Amino acid sequence: MRALARLGAALAAWTLLCAAAADPAERLPDPGQEARARALFQDVRCLVCQSESIDESEAPLAHDLRQLIRQQVAQGRTDDQIHAFLVSRYGEFVLLSPRLSLGNALLWAGPLLVLAVGIAALVMRRRAAAETDAQGLTVQEEAALSQLTDDEPV
């Protein structure tokens, strides 16, 4: 719950020096590295908050995680290495975009399945339509039809 996390963080923050990803005191000196770190933050969950990334959170843990990631970025580690490090330390829960795995396959397979079923249905309708609609409409019928449906709203 962002709200409650914020309330809790706000109370804690009176004693804290820094409080947000954009906080000048936390930033890395190299703007390229800082931009990379900010991009990484958006994919990392603030574990004590609820559905909030560490980029947004004011919680102390988010602050620590940001510091950790900034350090690793400054040490020249790649994004993959940093991700792997975070997962080994906190579990998959820490990543906001789930990894490709069998357990998560439904995330991508589900919508694709809906698409596939829909397209299949359209193709089957077309077959059925081709069989029953062989005679088609006469020119006059077409004209009458477009006259009738012309101004119909959806």
Added chain:
Amino acid sequence: MIDELGQFALVLALALSLAQLGLSVAGRLRRDAALAGAGEGAAVGAFAALAIGFVALIHAFVTSDFSVLNVAENSHTAKPLLYKVAGAWGSHEGSILLWCLMLTGYGAAMAASGRLPFGLKAWAVACQGALGSLFIGYMVFASNPLARLTAEPVQGNSLNPLLQDPALAAHPPFLYAGYVGFSVVFSLAVGALAEGRVDPAWARWTRPWALAAWSFLTVGITLGSFWAYYELGWGGWWAWDPVENASFMPWLLGTALLHSAAVTEKRGALASWTVLLGLGAFTLAMMGAFLVRSGVLTSVHAFAVDPRRGILLLVILGVAAGSGLALYAWRAPTLKDEAVFAPISREGALFVNNVLLAAATATVLIGTLLPLIRQAIDGTPISVGGPYFNLTFTTLTVPALLLVPVGALLAWKRADAMGALQRLWPAAAVAVAGGLLALALVSPRSAVAAAGLAVGIWVVAGALVEAGERVRVFRAPWAEVGRRLAGLPRGSWGMTLAHLGLGVFALGAAFETAWRAEAGAALQVGQTMRLAAFELRLDRVDPHVVGPNYEAVRTELRVLDGAGRLVCAAAPERRVYAAGGQTTSQVAICPGILDDIYVTAGDQRDAGDGKAAYLIKAYWNPWVRLIFLGPLLMALGGVISLSDRRLRFAVPGRARQAAAPAPAE
């Protein structure tokens, strides 16, 4: 006394809902109009009884009657009157009462409206009674909003200060009016399945309810998003938070429903799919309520949560949705769907739109539920957050957006795609030009954002071209254009406006997401910081502002543009509420025509030598207003459509006559 009266009214409403169910079913089975009429009367009675209960609850809140548990837990004497009233639906119990009130309200409206055919109406009223009995039963036995305390406290706990906000006072009523509006569609779908008949007339009776529900839901979601934007102080407007998703899923499916019901109404096609969407939209609405109210989700907005009742809500969801879907599985194969259409036709485009919207709903649904499922199955906690949704949802909806102007220009049954595209070339040209312009002029350069803008322009311009085509602009003499304009049915105005709103939203979302800027600094009085092309200067700090039920530290800033001219004065606050001891951040927004400068004040810091610095965060949110304006235009389009003579609730007799020849069109 009034509380007891209200309590009695709630129990009475349960009895009347059960009577509504029993009488309507008996009336239908024995073909007895008097019995069915009594069922309709019971529906109106249940609504009246709940209205009394609701007034009693509001009375308890307004008079700060702390002998009522609900009031003691959620109100406070120092709270402004608006929030005392809104407090009536701020709690779990109160929000369930509001849900039931609306459910019976829609039921009463359906029972009292026009001349639906006897069998369909009896089944629909019965189904509405069954839903009412389930939810009112839950309220009476497990979630009593008027339960008394034996020892009355002197003061109440007050409402969460974040919820004390005008947009949020209005947010639940609109949202629930949307959610629950789909219950009528659900009931009419059940009725149609029971009667074994889904025809264009059924679609015509159903569509106004779906339109009303969809319009309310659109406004409700927009209000919620607007609230999150300016109240939570994070500068964003959508987080793919589970509770946001819970409200978004019925909206997506409801949008699909509106389009598929149009096909069923005009062409008699997709009948069983429309019925399934009708069942699905309310199922997702109930699931939304369950997810939000049960506490199974970890969310930003789950404010009134009680896990013990979650299981009961889950049972209700299972019973209601399960019976509906079982009835569908049993009866749907008997529904006839004889109308044929070519893939390239208005029906074809709307069908593809439905497939894409269904897939988008699936993405949101799976993304929201998979963490729960994985946790239950193998105990692995995973997170599905913004990055996943942004990728999958955008991938699925961009093709749908591209299709909108094309579909609106295609003819029914069999259409000429090249002809439609030819008529759309001005829209395409403007869109491409706009995208290229953005690529060339706006920094930092972003091809994705430019493409997003082009898509938004395409939808907006496409809607205008479509409206122009309808009135034959540039093709007919101006006198005829004027005549056609005057004669255009409201339904087509509504469609144009809704599509326009969609495009406006897409423009805002693409622009804001790509080009928002943020800055943060610890400022002492007199110091400045830069935000995009602006300069923010901390003028003054008032550490002891006293509000009605809070104390605040107010930081007063001046926002200057590049040339040093004053843009506005911003005074964000850090508030501490006396009642709960909570701290909140009051955002200051400098509204432009399209853009916002958004300033929040954070903690105080020691800057050395006895001086204090204040952590100020600021965002420049370009075109953010379009994000909220677009959906409002969409809802307005829905309302205008609703006022179309042919769709009005009160004239189903005429609507039936008009609908009868529809299959022959």
